[in-house]
Amino acid sequence: EAGVxxxxxxxxxxxxxxxxxxxxxxxGHNTLYWxxxxxxxxxxxxxxxxxxxxxxxxxxxxxRFSAERLKGVDSTLKIQPAELGDSAVYLCASSSRGQxxxxxxxxxxxxxxxxxxx
Amino acid sequence: RKEVEQDxxxxxxxxxxxxxxxxxxxxxxxxxxxxxxxxCRKEPKLLMSVYSSGNEDGRFTAQLNRASQYISLLIxxxxxxxxxxxxxxxxxxxxxxxxxxGAGTRxxxxx
Numbered sequence: 058e059a060g061v062x063x064x065x066x067x068x069x070x071x072x073x074x075x076x077x078x079x080x081x082x083x084x085g086h087n088t089l090y091w092x093x094x095x096x097x098x099x100x101x102x103x104x105x106x107x108x109x110x111x112x113x114x115x116x117x118x119x120x121r122f123s124a125e126r127l128k129g130v131d132s133t134l135k136i137q138p139a140e141l142g143d144s145a146v147y148l149c150a151s152s153s154r155g156q157x158x159x160x161x162x163x164x165x166x167x168x169x170x171x172x173x174x175x
Numbered sequence: 176r177k178e179v180e181q182d183x184x185x186x187x188x189x190x191x192x193x194x195x196x197x198x199x200x201x202x203x204x205x206x207x208x209x210x211x212x213x214x215c216r217k218e219p220k221l222l223m224s225v226y227s228s229g230n231e232d233g234r235f236t237a238q239l240n241r242a243s244q245y246i247s248l249l250i251x252x253x254x255x256x257x258x259x260x261x262x263x264x265x266x267x268x269x270x271x272x273x274x275x276x277g278a279g280t281r282x283x284x285x286x
Contacts (some may be wrong), residue, residue: 161266161272162219
């Protein structure tokens with residue numbers, strides 16, 4: 058079974074440029090997460106989807122970040138314009154639980170997209 | 176104060192040693208607990224869930240103390256391959272579940 062697939066693996070851009078990351082979760086996983094991980098820190102949640110609905114985007118910097126999961130399967134995270142402080146690894150994860158009153162079980166992560174903003 | 180706190184380490188131990196990691200969480204609404212392992216420049220992967228009764232998986236033992244809001248991970252007979260960052264993870268339910276990761280504890284096992 059294929060795992061969570063992310064692209065690109067690496068991206069180097071200059072500040073003020075836009076960037077987009079794509080994620081395809083494990084088939085059948087209705088809950089999808091975008092996390093950001095800075096060096097030496099744990100992953101921090103940006104947004105969580107249940108199917109196509111964003112149920113927790115409280116940590117998403119909405120002035121420059123946007124995300125979508127139009128058909129409830131794959132998802133895109135966009136940053137426009139990027140700032141130096143956005144340099145990090147952007148991790149996508151999915152789980153088969155975590156909908157409504159059901160607590161999340163295991164999160165399966167993709168390999169991440171490493172962003173460097175110059 | 177962070178919601179999930181861990182000693183960042185690094186812990187440097189020889190092969191065969193026993194090492195313990197601690198984690199504290201601040202929100203009493205926390206309901207389920209996990210340890211994830213993250214190798215250098217790789218993604219986090221589930222190591223084990225943590226149950227109130229304590230649970231063991233081979234050389235790894237996890238404990239939960241809800242009264243003290245404290246989670247631990249014990250690794251016995253450390254192997255070189257155990258070198259990684261260990262992330263404490265808490266699910267809390269505050270009108271919807273939120274999965275929160277600690278900053279991780281780095282372990283280096285030396286020959």
